[in-house]
Amino acid sequence: MSNTEVLPLLEPEAPQAVAPCCPPLTERPLSAEEAERTARMFKALADPVRLRLFSAVASYAGGEACVCDISDVGVSQPTVSHHLKKLREAGLLTSERRGTWVYYRVDPAVLAAMGRLLSTDSAA
Amino acid sequence: MSNTEVLPLLEPEAPQAVAPCCPPLTERPLSAEEAERTARMFKALADPVRLRLFSAVASYAGGEACVCDISDVGVSQPTVSHHLKKLREAGLLTSERRGTWVYYRVDPAVLAAMGRLLSTDSAA
DNA sequence: TGTCTATGTTGACGATTGTCGAATCAAATG
DNA sequence: CATTTGATTCGACAATCGTCAACATAGACA
Numbered sequence: 001m002s003n004t005e006v007l008p009l010l011e012p013e014a015p016q017a018v019a020p021c022c023p024p025l026t027e028r029p030l031s032a033e034e035a036e037r038t039a040r041m042f043k044a045l046a047d048p049v050r051l052r053l054f055s056a057v058a059s060y061a062g063g064e065a066c067v068c069d070i071s072d073v074g075v076s077q078p079t080v081s082h083h084l085k086k087l088r089e090a091g092l093l094t095s096e097r098r099g100t101w102v103y104y105r106v107d108p109a110v111l112a113a114m115g116r117l118l119s120t121d122s123a124a
Numbered sequence: 125m126s127n128t129e130v131l132p133l134l135e136p137e138a139p140q141a142v143a144p145c146c147p148p149l150t151e152r153p154l155s156a157e158e159a160e161r162t163a164r165m166f167k168a169l170a171d172p173v174r175l176r177l178f179s180a181v182a183s184y185a186g187g188e189a190c191v192c193d194i195s196d197v198g199v200s201q202p203t204v205s206h207h208l209k210k211l212r213e214a215g216l217l218t219s220e221r222r223g224t225w226v227y228y229r230v231d232p233a234v235l236a237a238m239g240r241l242l243s244t245d246s247a248a
Numbered sequence: 249t250g251t252c253t254a255t256g257t258t259g260a261c262g263a264t265t266g267t268c269g270a271a272t273c274a275a276a277t278g
Numbered sequence: 279c280a281t282t283t284g285a286t287t288c289g290a291c292a293a294t295c296g297t298c299a300a301c302a303t304a305g306a307c308a
Contacts, residue, residue: 025175026182026235032198035172035179046170047296048159051149055159058150067255074156079297081256100254100305108244111150115242118235171266191285203267205286224275224284 024119041114044090049073050083057093057104064105148243165238168214173197174207181217181228188229 021041022034030038045051056070071080084104087093092111093104145165146158154162169175180194195204208228211217216235217228 025179026230028179028183029194030176030179032172032176035175038175039170039172042166042175043170046163046167048156048163049296051159051162051166052154052156055149055152055154059152070153071255075296076298077255078257078299082296085256097255097304102255106150111242111244115239115244118239118242120232120235120239173266195285199266200268201285202269202287206266209286221274221285226285 021113022117025117026120038117041090041092041110041117044087044092045114047083049075049079050087053080053083054087054092054106058106058111064103066101066103068101070104145237146241149241150244162241165214165216165234165241168211168216169238171207173199173203174211177204177207178211178216178230182230182235188227190225190227192225194228 022030022038045054052073053070056073057065060069067080067084071077073080075083084093084095087104088095091107093106095102095104097103146154146162149162169178176197177194180197181189184193191204191208195201197204199207208217208219211228212219215231217230219226219228221227
């Protein structure tokens with residue numbers, strides 16, 4: 001019960017910054033390690049339900065959305081929670097509890113980093 | 125045995141053009157069908173080996189590469205072929221046999237389409 | 249305290265995926 | 279032809295993934 005707010009817990013979920021990760025896929029062959037890190041990001045968006053959840057949060061007014069606002073994607077509530085966790089672990093979303101509800105918002109830096117991976121021009 | 129080359133077979137591999145597919149993820153919530161199609165593209169790049177193969181082809185001089193040039197990614201040759209097929213089916217790569225070797229090249233339109241999905245500005 | 253609502257976690261299940269060895273196909277060359 | 283080399287297909291296997299029902303947790307409120 002005593003919710004001691006002492007320890008910062010140095011990253012409870014290993015958001016593993018993906019932003020300054022890897023060069024555009026067209027620049028040079030990815031190394032094994034780079035490919036591993038990059039695949040982790042794409043994997044997070046390689047599911048229809050996660051894409052809908054992510055898109056719902058990303059396009060929501062104010063840049064954030066409560067779970068209750070976006071959980072209408074045709075799967076059970078535990079499944080929604082499971083997918084949101086995966087998006088969090090991939091560093092694509094962050095969550096914050098405010099009172100009754102939990103709000104999710106996108107990390108623009110990570111989104112931009114992924115966009116750069118697929119860019120054809122060299123406008124890094 | 126009689127390899128009759130009569131039927132064009134109208135798309136042997138369903139390249140399913142992904143280019144004019146879906147709006148940026150931040151624009152509006154994706155529909156179920158849009159999410160399904162988009163996920164298919166991300167899934168193609170959601171594997172380290174496929175990422176390395178794709179990156180190797182995309183960055184190769186001349187825009188195309190023979191399988192023999194890129195198959196040094198730490199897995200067996202059948203596995204390489206398997207992943208290249210997946211990339212082909214996703215519409216990300218095209219292949220062409222010229223004599224002894226098979227050459228792969230990227231489809232820039234598809235790559236650009238994926239980039240747009242992750243764009244934050246509205247410069248469609 | 250107790251109850252209600254909103255999310256998250258656990259455990260289990262079937263489905264999909266990545267991998268390889270063996271067999272097969274395709275082109276070149278002897 | 280037969281052989282060699284490059285590439286794909288087939289068949290099987292372990293590992294991962296998406297899903298749900300059941301349970302647990304966190305606030306709000308009476």
